[in-house]
Amino acid sequence: xxxxxxxxxxxxxxxxxxxxxxxxxxxxxxxxxxxxxxxxxxxxxxxxxxxxxxxxxxxxxxxxxxxxxxxxxxxxxxxxxxxxxxxxxxxxxxxxxxxxxxxxxxxxxxxxxxxxxxxxxxxxxxxxxxxxxxxxxxxxxxxxxxxxxxxxxxxxxxxxxxxxxxxxxxxxxxxxxxxxxxxxxxxxxxxxxxxxxxxxxxxxxxxxxxxxxxxxxxxxxxxxxxxxxxxxxxxxxxxxxxxxxxxxxxxxxxxxxxxxxxxxxxxxxxxxxxxxxxxxxxxxxxxxxxxxxxxxxxxxxxxxxxxxxxxxxxxxxxxxxxxxxxxxxxxxxxxxxxxxxxxxxxxxxxxxxxxxxxxxxxxxxxxxxxxxxxxxxxxxxxxxxxxxxx
Amino acid sequence: xxxxxxxxxxxxxxxxxxxxxxxxxxxxxxxxxxxxxxxxxxxxxxxxxxxxxxxxxxxxxxxxxxxxxxxxxxxxxxxxxxxxxxxxxxxxxxxxxxxxxxxxxxxxxxxxxxxxxxxxxxxxxxxxxxxxxxxxxxxxxxxxxxxxxxxxxxxxxxxxxxxxxxxxxxxxxxxxxxxxxxxxxxxxxxxxxxxxxxxxxxxxxxxxxxxxxxxxxxxxxxxxxxxxxxxxxxxxxxxxxxxxxxxxxxxxxxxxx
Numbered sequence: 001x002x003x004x005x006x007x008x009x010x011x012x013x014x015x016x017x018x019x020x021x022x023x024x025x026x027x028x029x030x031x032x033x034x035x036x037x038x039x040x041x042x043x044x045x046x047x048x049x050x051x052x053x054x055x056x057x058x059x060x061x062x063x064x065x066x067x068x069x070x071x072x073x074x075x076x077x078x079x080x081x082x083x084x085x086x087x088x089x090x091x092x093x094x095x096x097x098x099x100x101x102x103x104x105x106x107x108x109x110x111x112x113x114x115x116x117x118x119x120x121x122x123x124x125x126x127x128x129x130x131x132x133x134x135x136x137x138x139x140x141x142x143x144x145x146x147x148x149x150x151x152x153x154x155x156x157x158x159x160x161x162x163x164x165x166x167x168x169x170x171x172x173x174x175x176x177x178x179x180x181x182x183x184x185x186x187x188x189x190x191x192x193x194x195x196x197x198x199x200x201x202x203x204x205x206x207x208x209x210x211x212x213x214x215x216x217x218x219x220x221x222x223x224x225x226x227x228x229x230x231x232x233x234x235x236x237x238x239x240x241x242x243x244x245x246x247x248x249x250x251x252x253x254x255x256x257x258x259x260x261x262x263x264x265x266x267x268x269x270x271x272x273x274x275x276x277x278x279x280x281x282x283x284x285x286x287x288x289x290x291x292x293x294x295x296x297x298x299x300x301x302x303x304x305x306x307x308x309x310x311x312x313x314x315x316x317x318x319x320x321x322x323x324x325x326x327x328x329x330x331x332x333x334x335x336x337x338x339x340x341x342x343x344x345x346x347x348x349x350x351x352x353x354x355x356x357x358x359x360x361x362x363x364x365x366x367x368x369x370x371x372x373x374x375x376x377x378x379x380x381x382x383x384x385x386x387x388x389x390x
Numbered sequence: 391x392x393x394x395x396x397x398x399x400x401x402x403x404x405x406x407x408x409x410x411x412x413x414x415x416x417x418x419x420x421x422x423x424x425x426x427x428x429x430x431x432x433x434x435x436x437x438x439x440x441x442x443x444x445x446x447x448x449x450x451x452x453x454x455x456x457x458x459x460x461x462x463x464x465x466x467x468x469x470x471x472x473x474x475x476x477x478x479x480x481x482x483x484x485x486x487x488x489x490x491x492x493x494x495x496x497x498x499x500x501x502x503x504x505x506x507x508x509x510x511x512x513x514x515x516x517x518x519x520x521x522x523x524x525x526x527x528x529x530x531x532x533x534x535x536x537x538x539x540x541x542x543x544x545x546x547x548x549x550x551x552x553x554x555x556x557x558x559x560x561x562x563x564x565x566x567x568x569x570x571x572x573x574x575x576x577x578x579x580x581x582x583x584x585x586x587x588x589x590x591x592x593x594x595x596x597x598x599x600x601x602x603x604x605x606x607x608x609x610x611x612x613x614x615x616x617x618x619x620x621x622x623x624x625x626x627x628x629x630x631x632x633x634x635x636x637x638x639x640x641x642x643x644x645x646x647x
Contacts, residue, residue, distance in 0.1 A: 087548045090414020090600040238465075271465045271492040313495055381416045388437045388476065390469040 004108070004215045012211040012220045019224045020183040020231060027264050028226045034059065035205055035257040043067035052076055057310050062259050065306035066252050074298070077305040082333050084312035091381040094315075094337040095371065096144035097137055098178070101125045101164050103346050103356040105150035107217030109203070111248065113284030113359045114150040116217065120285050123346040123356030124155055130164055132350035134171040140341055140368040143385035144174040146199070150359075151180035151219055158186045162193040169194030173385040176241075180218060181228035187235025196389060198232035199241035199277065200225065204249040205257035213248060229265055239273030240265070241317070246300065247281035247292035255303045259310050266311070275315030275337075276307045282321045282360040297326055304334040320344075320362040327364055328374050340371035395620065397592055399569055400485070400517030400538035402456065406430045407586070408616045409458065409571060410609065411596020417450040419605045424452050427609035433458040433487055433594065436477045448482075458519065460487040467506035474511050486511060487541065487573075488520045497547045501528035505535055512536025521573055524558035529566050539568050541594065544585065545575025548597040552581035556588070563589045579608075579615030586619025587627060 015021055043063065048070045051061035064070060065077060102124035105114040113120060125133065137145065145168050149156040161179055168175045176197035177190060187198065204210050207222050214220045229240035242262045244254035262274045280292035280300060292300075300322070307316060318327050318335035320342040331338055342365070343349065346356030366374070375382040397404045410429040412420055424432060434447050436459045451457065459477040464470035467490060474486045488511070490503040504520045505528060512518045517538045522528055524542035532540055542559050545551035552575060553559065562570050569591035576582050582593045593616055602608035639646075 086414075086601045087550070087597060090597065091416055092414060266495060271494060273494050311495075313497070386435060386437045388463050388473060390463065390472050 009211070009215060010220060012214065012222050013207065014221070015224055016218060016221055018183075019218075019221065020185075022227050022230055022234075025227065025230055027230055027261070027268065028223055030264055031205065031226070031257055031261045032207075034260045035253055038063055038253060038256045040067040040252045040256075043069045045069050045072070048073050052080060059260060059263065059310075062263075062306060062310035063256060065309055066255055066259075066303065068252075070302065070306075071298070074302060074305065077302075077309060078333050081305045081308040084308055085332075085334060085336070088313050089336050091379070092336070092383045092386070093331045093375045093380045094144065094383050094386070095142060095340055095368065095375075096146055096174075096176075096317075096337060097140075097142055097339050097341050097368075098146045098148050098344070099130075099133055099137065099168075099349070100148045100344060100346050100356075100359070101130055101133075102152070102156040102160075103150040103359065104152040104155035105217070106152045106154065107219040108215040109217075109219060110213055110215065111245075111281060111284070111290055113286075113357065118284070118286055120357035121355070124160075125347060125355075127163065127167065129347060129350075129352070129355075130167060132352065133347060134168060136350040137341065138171040141372075141384060142341070142368055143172055144176070144387075145172040146176045146178055146197075146339075147195075148178045149180070151217065153180065153218070158182060158189065162190055165190060165193040165195045169389070173389075174387045176239075181225050182231070184231040184235040187232045187237055191236040194389060196238040196387075197241065197273075197275075198229065198237050198239070199243070199275075200228040200232075201243040201245055201277065201279065202226055202258070202261070203245045204254050205244060205261070206249045206253065209249040226261070229261070230268075233265070233269045233272050239275060239315075241275040241277055241315070243277035243279055245279050245281060246295040246303065251295045251299060251303065255306065259307055262311060262314065273315065274311060274313075275317065276304075276311075277317045277319065278304050278307070278335075279319050279321055282363075284360050285357055297322075300326075301330065301334075304330060308334040320364045321360065322363055324364045324366060324374070328378060331375065331380060332378050338371060338375070340366060340368040395624075397569060399519070402517070404430045404456070406613075407592040407620060408582075408613050409433060409573075409592055409594035411594065411599070412447060412451070413596055414600035415605060417447055420447075420450045421452050422606040423599060423609040424455055426606040426613065427599075428613050429455065429609075431456045431458050431485075433460055433596070434482075435460055435462045436473050436480070436482065437463050456485060457482045458485045458487050459483075460489045460521070461507070462489045462491070464488075464490050464507075465492050466490060466500075467503040467510065470503070470507040471510050474507075474516060475514075478516070484515060485517045485519070488518060499523055499543065501525055504528075505531045508532050508537050509535035512538075519571070524555045524562055526558070526561050526565055529562050533566055533568055537568060539571050539591070540566055541571045541573040543574040544572050544581070545577075547574045549575050550577025550598055550601075551575050552577055553585055556584075559585070559590065560588050579611045582612055583615040583619035583622075586616050587622045589623050592616075 051064035178199040345358040348354035461470040
């Protein structure tokens with residue numbers, strides 16, 4: 001892999017040409033300030049108990065739920081999270097699958113399988129191949145799809161993504177995207193193509209760590225990525241999803257910042273539908289040593305419960321990065337959405353073989369039928385779609 | 391009690407005063423819930439009927455039950471109107487519950503946009519039931535715009551907190567000539583009963599039933615509570631005495647001197 005030493009790296013806080021700047025927005029500054037002020041060691045067991053008794057939880061309570069002092073109270077948090085989840089979503093658990101249409105990437109993110117210096121098979125589906133994939137996925141009964149690409153404006157331009165989404169809305173009721181961050185006018189275009197939900201992982205909210213992990217490419221620009229959700233909402237999207245990739249930095253600070261980011265945007269855009277993803281680091285091709293470090297399942301569950309108690313109305317997706325046994329339990333406590341029949345490579349859903357390598361290793365390879373059955377076994381109700389594009 | 395006590399909504403007559411929700415629980419339980427509830431009207435999110443796949447909610451609703459599709463997902467009047475039209479196209483009938491929500495946290499309805507949607511849809515021949523925050527002026531506007539009933543909330547959706555807006559709902563009961571149907575927030579049969587005692591015309595419940603341990607049995611408990619409340623309303627509730635009972639007439643007793 002290419003080594004880019006510090007002197008050669010660009011200023012990650014500086015916007016590149018063509019990147020829209022939200023001059024009037026203070027959301028990023030507010031999130032970073034809240035994160036810097038968050039001292040998780042300052043919370044005591046008494047604070048956690050007090051937070052658990054509060055009817056409506058704010059940032060202080062959220063901080064308590066994420067603190068080390070809350071670890072002995074996970075069971076109590078789970079009981080309340082389950083109640084909140086049932087109150088807002090009842091028995092429903094939503095299903096979807098990601099469709100990776102291209103894995104070309106111009107970024108150099110050292111933990112990601114798609115990074116431009118990782119030697120993997122690159123591929124990009126044409127419209128015909130995409131349609132085959134979509135038909136195959138649709139035949140499993142799924143009605144929601146998340147379209148993903150590697151982050152290459154050159155190889156997967158906005159128009160290519162737009163055409164893919166237009167095609168996807170023929171086969172699916174609900175279309176979301178997880179692609180490179182873009183300007184609000186581009187989000188508006190994709191919204192016209194049938195997209196209503198935008199997911200962007202900030203990876204880490206610690207800009208110094210961010211700088212050391214994202215060595216080159218558009219993704220290197222920290223503020224442009226952080227403001228993606230706000231631009232998406234201004235572009236007319238109904239919902240936005242937030243995530244820190246847990247294990248990259250101090251996960252408590254990152255989870256706190258993720259929650260505050262969602263919280264502040266929801267206050268500014270009260271109609272926005274908010275959702276969280278809770279990914280942990282996974283091994284990739286050519287580096288099987290990558291792991292989520294100090295974020296074990298217990299810590300991951302704590303983060304998920306804290307999100308649920310802080311924003312009981314928010315959606316939450318549980319990734320195939322986690323094993324089946326964990327996923328099946330958290331859909332009862334915190335998560336509202338689960339993927340099934342997942343491939344993180346390019347192609348491979350239809351008759352043809354996979355053409356491009358995967359982004360990361362998955363830990364739950366169950367198909368739609370198996371996941372549906374597992375949901376039912378929990379006494380929960382699998383829902384393929386509860387959405388109408390207006 | 392009156393000879394016949396029916397609920398009339400937009401010229402349609404119902405004997406049951408319990409409107410059942412169908413969201414948030416297993417589709418297979420809907421039939422049993424309807425039967426135990428004795429419900430003649432069931433609400434459904436159009437977004438849930440709008441499905442091509444295996445689990446279409448419409449297939450689970452017993453015949454003869456009036457569908458009350460809602461416009462959940464609408465953030466303004468225009469979106470509510472579009473969802474309502476789509477619902478009619480999909481064969482869900484002419485009833486529509488307007489839900490316009492611009493707040494994803496508390497899911498409180500936007501009365502202003504709801505009034506606008508009520509006017510448009512009533513003109514198009516829909517039987518319009520607007521879900522609203524219990525504000526008298528807004529309720530009057532909805533009535534004037536052609537609403538067939540008014541659906542004030544008791545508490546935020548899904549909160550099971552009961553009749554937090556009791557005083558304001560009783561003003562609507564007093565002032566609005568249309569049926570008043572308490573919607574949202576009713577968490578227990580006793581709260582449904584209390585609403586009926588106040589003279590409300592019907593009660594709608596979903597989360598309270600969806601999150602119960604035994605859904606059909608809870609549906610039945612609500613049915614009984616609503617009937618009890620209705621009977622109590624008609625029979626005239628006894629006066630509640632203040633602490634210490636009712637003294638003679640300390641202020642006007644001198645008239646007897």
